[in-house]
Amino acid sequence: MKPLGTIAADCAPLLEDEIGETDAQRLAALLKVLAEPTRLRLLSLIQSQPDGEACVCHLTAPLGLSQPTVSHHLKVLLEAGLVEREQRGSWAYFRVRPEPLATIRGVLG
Numbered sequence: 001m002k003p004l005g006t007i008a009a010d011c012a013p014l015l016e017d018e019i020g021e022t023d024a025q026r027l028a029a030l031l032k033v034l035a036e037p038t039r040l041r042l043l044s045l046i047q048s049q050p051d052g053e054a055c056v057c058h059l060t061a062p063l064g065l066s067q068p069t070v071s072h073h074l075k076v077l078l079e080a081g082l083v084e085r086e087q088r089g090s091w092a093y094f095r096v097r098p099e100p101l102a103t104i105r106g107v108l109g
Contacts (some may be wrong), residue, residue: 012104021108027107033080038063038073043082046096053086053095 020026034040045062048053059070074094077083082101083094 023107027104028080030080030082030104033076033082036073036076038065038069039077042070042077044071046083046094053093055091055093057091064084 034043041063042059045059046052049058055066056070056074059074060067063070074083074085074092078085078094080100082097085097086093093107
């Protein structure tokens with residue numbers, strides 16, 4: 001078994017640069033939102049649509065979940081700033097915001 005100092009020296013750094021407390025808390029909150037498999041699938045389903053947007057009514061069947069459950073997960077993604085919502089009549093359409101995902105990729109390298 002290697003001593004801790006040897007292991008740490010052998011490991012590549014996780015982050016390119018040190019991040020401050022505030023940025024670390026924001027990143028952790030985003031990662032917590034993304035750590036839910038249904039939310040990852042929602043982002044993927046929305047992005048894969050021809051126009052890059054989807055209505056809740058188009059997302060329930062592929063996920064096999066009820067409309068209230070899908071709406072809950074979309075609300076969490078919306079509050080985290082990962083998607084944006086546009087109301088069209090009685091339907092809400094969602095689009096993935098690329099900026100937060102690019103920020104996460106940038107911080108994690």
